[in-house]
Each structure stands twice: as structure tokens, then as C-alpha cells.
Amino acid sequence: MIAFWALAPLMVLAAVGMVLVRKAVHSALLLAFVMVCLAVLYAAQQAPFLFAVQIIVYTGAILMLFLFVLMLVGVDASDSVVETIPGQRLAATVLGLLFGLVLVLGVAQATMSASVGLGAANRDGNVDALATLLFGPYVLAFEVTSALLITAALGAMVLAHSERLTPKPTQRDLAAQRIRDYADHGKHLGPMPTPGVYARHNAVDTPALLPDGSPSSLSVSRSLQARGTIPADLSPAAVDRTATALDSTDSHQRSAAKHTDRGSGR
């Protein structure tokens, strides 16, 4: 019972957080926490086999698959806050609360006989008893499960496989395309500008400044922009503002340096 009261509030909090946090990676981590806690509750309920399976299959395999797909799909795939159907979020929350209320009231009103416990059923060990059931009365369902798993593996292969519709462009094709772009649209022929050129910093998230002082968005990685590491406002006015701010700190440091110089000179 200690395990239950220690873990249940944390699990509910983590589950609520999973629904509320913006970033999908954080949701996945909170879900992992809920699943590990569930495994502990299984162990507390005399189900050691399910405890192991929960950790290995759910936390180990399924959640890692989730994280894998999150990396594949990209970290900038966070939720949009725009509601497509007006009032949907509110309606869903109210309906969910009602549903939960009905469920909890139903459980509260049910009279249950005292828990029998699995001591007798687990006499020869939980795994042995489960195996007797699985390969005895449930053997047909077990066999069908294997068919389901094979079908799922095949389906994943079919869905994830994609035929290349156009031949892969060679280096020669790419070079020709560049020259054509230059001839048609006047697109710059050379490499992209490097970050930080003529700017006061040369970090990769500092856009290069063009001769007129405006930042070049070509000079910073698009994934950094999508992640929000770079200030979205790249207008000249904003850059001027940061530049003056930096200037003031620079001059401050310079004057401080002068003072120390003079001090050492004397």
C-alpha cells in the first residue's frame, strides 16, 4: 500500500503533465515515468512477470521507438496552439472531467468482496502459472498473436519503405542546376555565407551581416531557426538595437580596460 500511495499521485501528475507540456520529447519522458511506476505497481500486485515485461517491452522498446520517431520527425514538430474547431479544447476537457467523474463514482459505488490474493495461484511461481494458462486454455489466442506480430512487422516495412520516383541527382546534375539557377534567377553561385561575418560574434547562431548592415538569414542553419535558438526578429532595427546594446557593454569594458592600463602604466 505504501508503494501505491507514494506512486499514484506522482503518476497522475506525470500523466497530466504529459498532456500539458508543449514539447513531444518531454511528453515521452513523462510517459516513461508513468510506465515505470506502473511496473512497480504490477510488482506490488503479485505480478512479477508483467513487471519485467512492462519495463522491457513498454519502457525499453515502445518508448524508445517513440523517441526514435520523434528524432526522425524533428524536434520542431511541437504542437500548434491554434484551435481548428472553436471551443474544442474546452469541450474535450469538460467531457473528459465528466467521464472521469462517472468512472470514479462507478468504482466508488461498487461493492467488492475482499481481495483473494494470488498466493494460491502463484504457488509454483508466477511465470510457471502464466505459462500453464498461456499454453493451455489460451494457446489459440497466443498463436493468433504471433500472426498479428508478423503482420505488424510486414506492415511497418511496407509503410516505411518508399520507392525513389526520380533518379538520384549526381554531382554533375547538381552543378548544372546551380549554373542554371544563376543564369535564370541570378542566385549566388558560390557557397552560402558563413555565420558571424561582419557581426560582433562568430557563433553559429549569429547571422552574418550584409554590407548594408542587415542580417543574412542564409548564413544560419535552418534547423537552428526552427528550434528557436536564433531570435526570430532579424529586421535591421532589431539588429541595430542589439548592436547598440553590445556597443555600450563593449565601450564599458574598453574604458575599464583603459583604467587598468593606466593603473599598470603608473
Place this chain on the structure above:
Amino acid sequence: MNTDHYLTLSALLFTIGAVGVLVRRNAIVVFMCVELMLNASNLALVSFSRAHGQLDGQVAAFFVMVVAAAEVVVGLAIIVAIFRSRRSASVDDASLLKY
């Protein structure tokens, strides 16, 4: 040790998962909420198994886990396929079956 405590926790987790499915836009998060609902039902099955002193509930929970594993594999493959064609994992963008 009361069974209805576990059942209440299971009901709460199921409800949170259901609300998450309705509220969230990101297909992967929606999918994770479905997983949470499956896990909540598993907890109820294991609790009933202990309450009745029979292991059939645990076998049912085991089958639910197997089905969930198969479902995750296919579902994530579908999400990746949709992302490849539309460059988005939002369920709102997949409003048309074609194009």
C-alpha cells in the same frame, strides 16, 4: 490492500489519456496518450486478477501489451509515412485522404 484504489487510479489515468487524445494536435503525442489509456486498462486487469485470485487477468494484460506493441509499430510507420509526404506530424494537416 483495496482493489478500488487501483481501479480509481486506472480510471484517472484512462481519463487523462482520453482527454489528451482529444486535446493534442501532434500525432505522436496523441499516440502516446492512447498508450497511456492501454496501460490504465492493464492496471485494472491486473488488479482484478489479484482480487479474484486468478491469473486470467494477467494473461489478458499480457495480450494487451502484445497488441499495443504491434499497434505502435504500425502507427508510427503511418506517422512517418505521413510526415514524409506532408512534412508535418499534426493531425489537423492530415484532413484529406488524398494529396
